[in-house]
Amino acid sequence: MEFGGRRALRRKRIQAEASYSSGLQFYKEPPTGNVSLTEFDEMAFERLKVLRAVERLNLSGYIKNSEEWITKLYEEFAKNKFFIILAEKNTKSNTDEVQKARRQDHVSHFILRLAYCRTEELRRWFITHETDLFKARFLQATRIGSDIRNFLAINNLHYTSITAEEKQSERENLLASSMNVTGDTMEGMTFYKVPFIDALELVRQRKVFLKQGYAYVPETDLATLVTSSFRSKLSHDMTTTCRALPELDSDERLVNLLHDFDQRYTGKDYSSKKHGDTCRITPDMIDTLANKSFPPCMRQLNDTLRTTHHLKYNGRVIYGLFLKAAGLNLEDALFFWRSHFLKNMDVDTFDKRYSYGIRYNYGKEGKKTDFSPYGCIKIIMGNIAPGDVHGCPFKHSDVAILRQRLVAYKVSNQVIDEIMELVNKRHYQIACQRYWESIHGVPIDAGINHPNQFFEESQKFLNGGVQPSQGKKQSEVKTTPTFMYSSQSSTQSSTQSSTQPSTQPATQPSGGNTMTVSEEIDMYFDDDIEAAMLEQCME
Amino acid sequence: MPPSEGYECDMFPDYVAMYYKRIFPYNQYFRWLSYGQDLKQCFQKREFCFTLADDVYVRFLSFKDQEDMEAEIKKRCPHKIDIGAIYNFRPKDHKTVTVFSPRSKELVFDIDMTDYDEIRICCSGAEICNKCWKYMTIAVKVLDLALRQDYGFKHILWVYSGRRGIHCWVCDASARMLSQAARSAVAEYLQVVKGGDDTNKKVTLPFKLHPSIKRAETIAKKYFTEVVLEDQDMLGTPERWKKFLKHIPDQGLQDTLDKLMPQCSNSSQRWNIIQSEVTKAINKGDKKSLKKNLLTEIILQYTYPRLDINVTKGLNHLLKSPFSIHPKTGRVCVCFNPQKADEFNPMNVPLVSQLLDEINAYDGEKSENMEEYKKTSMKECMVLFDSFLASLARENNVQKAEENDKRLEF
Numbered sequence: 026m027e028f029g030g031r032r033a034l035r036r037k038r039i040q041a042e043a044s045y046s047s048g049l050q051f052y053k054e055p056p057t058g059n060v061s062l063t064e065f066d067e068m069a070f071e072r073l074k075v076l077r078a079v080e081r082l083n084l085s086g087y088i089k090n091s092e093e094w095i096t097k098l099y100e101e102f103a104k105n106k107f108f109i110i111l112a113e114k115n116t117k118s119n120t121d122e123v124q125k126a127r128r129q130d131h132v133s134h135f136i137l138r139l140a141y142c143r144t145e146e147l148r149r150w151f152i153t154h155e156t157d158l159f160k161a162r163f164l165q166a167t168r169i170g171s172d173i174r175n176f177l178a179i180n181n182l183h184y185t186s187i188t189a190e191e192k193q194s195e196r197e198n199l200l201a202s203s204m205n206v207t208g209d210t211m212e213g214m215t216f217y218k219v220p221f222i223d224a225l226e227l228v229r230q231r232k233v234f235l236k237q238g239y240a241y242v243p244e245t246d247l248a249t250l251v252t253s254s255f256r257s258k259l260s261h262d263m264t265t266t267c268r269a270l271p272e273l274d275s276d277e278r279l280v281n282l283l284h285d286f287d288q289r290y291t292g293k294d295y296s297s298k299k300h301g302d303t304c305r306i307t308p309d310m311i312d313t314l315a316n317k318s319f320p321p322c323m324r325q326l327n328d329t330l331r332t333t334h335h336l337k338y339n340g341r342v343i344y345g346l347f348l349k350a351a352g353l354n355l356e357d358a359l360f361f362w363r364s365h366f367l368k369n370m371d372v373d374t375f376d377k378r379y380s381y382g383i384r385y386n387y388g389k390e391g392k393k394t395d396f397s398p399y400g401c402i403k404i405i406m407g408n409i410a411p412g413d414v415h416g417c418p419f420k421h422s423d424v425a426i427l428r429q430r431l432v433a434y435k436v437s438n439q440v441i442d443e444i445m446e447l448v449n450k451r452h453y454q455i456a457c458q459r460y461w462e463s464i465h466g467v468p469i470d471a472g473i474n475h476p477n478q479f480f481e482e483s484q485k486f487l488n489g490g491v492q493p494s495q496g497k498k499q500s501e502v503k504t505t506p507t508f509m510y511s512s513q514s515s516t517q518s519s520t521q522s523s524t525q526p527s528t529q530p531a532t533q534p535s536g537g538n539t540m541t542v543s544e545e546i547d548m549y550f551d552d553d554i555e556a557a558m559l560e561q562c563m564e
Numbered sequence: 565m566p567p568s569e570g571y572e573c574d575m576f577p578d579y580v581a582m583y584y585k586r587i588f589p590y591n592q593y594f595r596w597l598s599y600g601q602d603l604k605q606c607f608q609k610r611e612f613c614f615t616l617a618d619d620v621y622v623r624f625l626s627f628k629d630q631e632d633m634e635a636e637i638k639k640r641c642p643h644k645i646d647i648g649a650i651y652n653f654r655p656k657d658h659k660t661v662t663v664f665s666p667r668s669k670e671l672v673f674d675i676d677m678t679d680y681d682e683i684r685i686c687c688s689g690a691e692i693c694n695k696c697w698k699y700m701t702i703a704v705k706v707l708d709l710a711l712r713q714d715y716g717f718k719h720i721l722w723v724y725s726g727r728r729g730i731h732c733w734v735c736d737a738s739a740r741m742l743s744q745a746a747r748s749a750v751a752e753y754l755q756v757v758k759g760g761d762d763t764n765k766k767v768t769l770p771f772k773l774h775p776s777i778k779r780a781e782t783i784a785k786k787y788f789t790e791v792v793l794e795d796q797d798m799l800g801t802p803e804r805w806k807k808f809l810k811h812i813p814d815q816g817l818q819d820t821l822d823k824l825m826p827q828c829s830n831s832s833q834r835w836n837i838i839q840s841e842v843t844k845a846i847n848k849g850d851k852k853s854l855k856k857n858l859l860t861e862i863i864l865q866y867t868y869p870r871l872d873i874n875v876t877k878g879l880n881h882l883l884k885s886p887f888s889i890h891p892k893t894g895r896v897c898v899c900f901n902p903q904k905a906d907e908f909n910p911m912n913v914p915l916v917s918q919l920l921d922e923i924n925a926y927d928g929e930k931s932e933n934m935e936e937y938k939k940t941s942m943k944e945c946m947v948l949f950d951s952f953l954a955s956l957a958r959e960n961n962v963q964k965a966e967e968n969d970k971r972l973e974f
Contacts, residue, residue, distance in 0.1 A: 198775045222746050223717065229749040231774050238716030238738070325762075377619045408873060411679045413760035422762040 045127035048113035051255065052262075056132045060277060063494040065136060072133035075107050076154040083157065090164060098161050108133075113162065115171070120500040139279070152259050160252040165282040167248065182251060187241060192216060195234065195241065202234035205245040215244045224250055304484065305352040308361040314351075317464075318483035320457060320476045321418045321430070322404055323347050329414045334368040336558055339407070340415040341379075345386045346398035350477045355387045393468075400475040401454050419444070419453040436463050569711035571917045573895035576616060579916040580889055582639045586936045587919055588637070588887060589946055595734075595953050597647075600960030603629055609667070611648030611655040613882050614640055621881075623648075625656040643891055646882035650740075667879040668741050670748065671717075674875040675703050675881065678728065683866050684796050690892070692728050695795040695955035697910055697955075699731055702787050703869035704905040705778045707732060710754060714776055715739075719827050719956045721949075722905075724913055726890025726897045731883060735956060737963050744879045751876040756780070756868045757872040764810050767861040767868070781860050784867035789832060792866045799831035799838075813853040817845050853898075889916045898945040899952070 060068070061374065078101045083280075088094060102109045111126035134155070141151035143463055166173055177183070192199065192211075199216060200206055224240040226524055227233035234241040242250055306314060315327040326344040330336055336344060341362075348358060362383055366375050388395035403416065409416045418427055424445065431441045440463040447456040457473040465486055473479050571579075598607045612625040612633075627633035644766045649666035651658070677696060681688050684696040704722060711717045711734060721733040736781070742750070756777070759766040767779060793797050799805045803823050809818045821841055828834045839859060845853050875881055888897045894915045900908045919940040926939035937946055 034907065201772050201778070204770075225745055225749040229752045231623050231753050231776070234775060235714035235753075236716075237713070271918070358695070407762040408755075409758060409763065410868060410872065411757070411760060411766070412683060414762065416760060416762075418762070423764045426762050426764070 026332075038117045045112075046133070047179060048127065048171065049159075049166055049176045049178045050127070050130055050134070050135050052131065052259070053180065053258075056128065056136050060132060068129050068133040069136040069140065071108060071129075072137055074105065075102070075109060076137075076151075076158065078102070078105075078107075079154050079157050080160070089157070090160060093169070095161050095165055099165060109162070113166070113171070122159055138263065138266050139270075142263050142270065148260075148263045148267070152263060154258065155259060156252060159255050160248055163248050163251060173247075177251070182254060183252065184219055184242075184247070187216045187218050191218075195236070198234045198236075199243070202232065202241070203243045204232055206243050217242045217244070217247065217250065219250060223253060226253060304481070304495055305354070306348070307353070308357050308364065311348070311353075311361065314480075314558070317487065318480050320473070320479040321434075321460060322416070323476050324420055324434075325414055326431075330365050334365040337413055337415075338382075339413060341382065342386065343399050343404065343415045345383060346396055347476050347480075349387060350398040351480050355384065355389065358383055368466075398475075398477055401457070401473065404476070405453055417453055417457075419448050419456045420451075422514065424448070429483075431460070434460075434464070436460065571915045573892065573894075575893070575917070576643070576891050577641070577887075580643060582920055583889055583916050584637050584641055586923065587940070587942065589935070589942075589949070590630060590634045590637075590892060590938055591935075592946065592949055592953060593887065594633065596949075596956070598630075599735075599737075599740075600957060600964060606650060608654050609650045609652070611882075612885075613646040613648060613881075614642035615644035615646070616640060616642055623710070624658050626655040626719060627786065645885040645888050647885045649880045650905075669879055669881075671739040671742055671747060672875060672881070672883050673707060673730065673732040673734075673754075674724075674725075674872045675700065675732075676729040676872060679870040680870070683792070683798065685798075686796065689726050689759075692910060694789075694909065694911065698787060698791045698795065699867070700903045701908070702784060702791070702867050704730065704782050704902050706734075707754065707919075708870055708902040709779060709783070711777055713779075714753075715750070719952065719959065720898055720902070721886065721952055722902045723886040723897050723899045724895070724922065725884065726817075727890065727893050727894045731886075731897075733883075733886070737959060743879065745877065748877045751871065751873040755871055755873055756864055757870050759883050765813070765861070767865040769855075769857045769861050769864075773857060773860065777864070780868055781863060784863055788863055788867060789835075793831040793835055798866065799825070799834040802826075804832060808862075812842065812858065814845070814851050817841065817851070817854070826896055836858060844885065877953045887939070896942060896945075898942065899949050900945070901948055914945075 050554075057411065067243075076446065079098065081093060082101070083089060086232050099110075108126040108129045111122055112130045114126075137151060141147040146419050163173075166176070183353055187195075196211065199212065207280050218239050218241055221228050221235055221238055221240045224233055224242055224246075227240060227242065227246060228235065233246070254344050270310075311327065312331065319327065322556070323344060326336060326340050329419050330344070331341070345358065348361070353361065359380060362379060363372075366379060384390045386396055404415070405417045406421050407416060409421050409422065416422075418430065422430070427448065428441060431444065436444070440459060442474050444456045447453075447459065457479065458469060461473060461479060461483065467486070471478070471483060594607075595608060601953075608626060608628060610626060611623070614620065614622045614625060616753060625636070627636060640704050648655070649669035652663070652667050653661045653667055675686060675701070677684075677687075677692050678708070680696065680699050684699070686693050686695045708720060709720070710719055711732075717734045717736045717739055719735040721735060723731045723733065725731050733929045739974060753776075757766045773781075797804070799808055802825070806822065809821050809825075812821070821838055822838050824841070825834050828837060842854070842859055846858065875883065884897065886897050886899055889895070890897065894917055895910075896916060896919070898913055919937075919942060922940040923936055937943065
């Protein structure tokens with residue numbers, strides 16, 4: 026796009042100072058030029074709505090990155106006339122408008138970087154959804170035949186393709202490794218040879234052929250490669266942006282606007298005791314509570330502890346953090362664990378080997394972090410090795426064993442059947458919700474997404490006789506393979522989807538807003554892994 | 565494993581003192597960990613952890629050079645030495661910096677015999693014998709091949725953990741630089757047996773068998789009869805074959821097979837029947853739960869390496885150092901040749917008490933001036949380590965030259 030004699034353009038408020046030759050962007054460089062404060066806010070808000078649309082769709086039950094998913098997403102974009110539609114239009118048609126939309130794409134991304142770089146939780150949310158958005162747009166571009174090559178070239182994403190000879194000699198291996206490759210499609214398909222570290226998602230799932238440190242990626246998986254680069258670059262940039270925050274904070278106008286964004290995202294992660302959280306439990310209460318109010322994952326851990334008086338490392342961490350958030354203080358925790366472990370060892374051994382770990386979980390040792398208890402997603406996605414008992418029983422236990430356990434917990438056969446049906450469809454958290462309803466005898470509105478939430482709802486109900494968050498039974502909510510708990514309760518009622526009665530107050534005690542999504546503060550996994558795991562759980 | 569002949573646990577502190585004074589191969593050990601690089605960049609930022617008497621852990625130790633390390637080890641006589649990551653600052657100064665984070669470390673794997681308890685009848689817990697050790701042999705072969713062929717790693721050190729398992733140290737420069745995300749991906753790529761006590765069927769494979777799985781299966785099949793059917797007799801009793809049959813996700817087929825089991829006289833025959841009936845049922849195609857690769861899944865559940873993937877994933881995870889002595893067994897954590905994994909016998913691994921006896925015997929007859937370990941049964945392992953170091957040195961030199969070139973370019 027030439028600027029030569031276009032003085033008129035410069036007088037417009039949004040000035041396209043650079044030309045955007047592609048509808049897709051990698052957001053490598055920050056935008057230049059001027060933006061008014063109003064535009065600043067408007068652009069950012071629109072992008073936020075876009076990301077929320079992505080988030081909502083993730084919960085809707087369509088398989089992520091499938092054709093349906095992409096179609097639905099773009100329908101949502103079109104319905105709301107988001108800038109994305111314009112930005113991705115073929116440049117042969119509209120030029121000014123298209124460039125304006127692309128610039129909005131560019132600018133709004135960077136504004137949101139500022140708003141979301143502050144904490145790890147925010148960064149995680151932003152990175153995940155921007156990456157999802159990017160992947161959707163990339164796949165869409167591939168589908169409608171846009172010039173991907175141009176985009177790749179501009180951004181220096183050069184992937185080496187393998188020679189015909191190599192394709193022939195590795196034919197069997199390539200066929201066996203990649204999902205979308207068949208005998209028929211092999212012929213015309215390009216395979217890219219990249220260092221395996223550039224294709225980690227595919228490596229992790231063993232969905233790509235590896236040889237001598239290189240991954241042989243079929244073009245059908247190109248989106249995964251590019252998205253992987255996108256994610257790691259964004260992750261890296263977010264950390265850099267965070268470090269530059271102090272400088273930005275000196276500009277009052279920005280502080281107000283960005284602070285605003287931040288405030289919309291609060292929620293319970295059970296990480297620290299807040300005023301009014303008076304729940305306290307003591308060791309003598311635990312066994313009874315376990316049977317009445319603990320979710321099956323924690324009840325299982327307690328049962329194992331009661332019978333064997335031992336738990337392996339992950340079990341101790343998960344159960345220990347759960348108890349902490351449930352109200353067990355450090356002194357009582359030490360007493361509790363000691364009372365079990367001393368059945369197998371002497372006091373000195375316990376003090377030497379295990380007490381440090383307990384104090385570490387309470388933030389009294391080492392780097393003194395007050396760790397948050399694991400939420401459902403983390404437990405579901407966790408790794409279970411032989412000898413472990415710390416997973417989500419609905420996911421990790423064999424069907425027969427799970428059934429046995431539910432019978433032992435006195436769940437009726439009818440409900441057990443319902444639960445097994447849900448488990449079969451991989452709706453583990455909804456299964457847990459049914460379990461909660463069954464043992465309390467009343468329905469519960471909120472989806473279960475955190476063991477401590479399960480416990481608190483239970484205690485609230487049993488002690489106060491208060492009906493748990495009622496409301497219309499969510500029959501029209503499409504169930505999803507896994508539910509994600511949100512720390513971002515949407516106060517923008519205009520963007521809520523029709524599945525949620527719009528009269529729900531924002532201060533729903535049990536976080537009954539089922540549309541929004543959160544990632545827990547994760548101390549054991551880094552950004553990329555968690556994001557990849559979440560992606561995996563969506564597929 | 566019961567304490568070995570000639571080795572008394574109570575004497576451990578004394579043995580350890582003598583071992584570190586006279587036998588521990590400081591020269592080679594230092595050559596390994598310095599990777600031919602400027603000490604300031606590499607060796608000085610490496611974390612070591614000593615476990616002293618009474619389980620006192622001392623973390624974040626770091627040393628200036630070989631002399632410094634040697635002096636400290638001889639002074640403190642640690643009961644165990646762990647190796648950690650190379651950090652961005654000297655570990656011993658870690659409290660003085662705000663951001664202290666790991667920069668690089670070898671890619672490591674840990675396989676523990678206790679994870680095989682559910683598939684071995686000869687031993688359990690910390691015990692091992694030559695029969696169940698074959699599981700380790702299979703593990704070494706499968707992993708070593710995967711690391712070399714799929715990932716192109718070349719400098720792989722396999723070490724006996726001293727009692728009931730093995731450790732694998734991948735020392736290639738590219739491996740050391742892997743991020744945590746990459747390590748996690750590699751670990752999950754290699755992990756096939758998943759699930760805890762509550763999971764019966766621990767291996768689930770997709771319709772298409774990945775080349776690495778096929779390769780693992782080929783290796784596993786060579787050992788399956790000998791190890792699983794004969795040594796461990798996994799189909800030898802009704803209790804055992806009922807447990808085995810639970811891996812078949814169709815109750816009807818399970819029941820049919822259960823009735824056929826008593827008609828056979830040994831595990832091998834029973835396995836043959838199982839194979840043919842399962843194949844028949846799969847080919848018939850009327851039971852959706854019976855998938856094409858069921859038999860492969862079962863074979864791998866009984867043979868594929870059971871990794872502790874948390875060890876692999878953590879960039880700052882501490883792992884016991886090679887050439888340590890195990891306090892309960894007195895065995896030296898020797899390295900061994902993966903190509904000769906079949907010949908490795910954990911019962912023959914040198915005992916620290918034995919080493920000291922050998923030195924005395926040697927000195928009694930001749931008196932030569934040589935490194936003490938050469939007078940002992942550790943000699944063989946050190947020859948292996950020397951060749952490992954030699955090829956590593958070649959990579960180190962190449963790397964150093966590349967770095968020098970980079971510095972010269974403007």
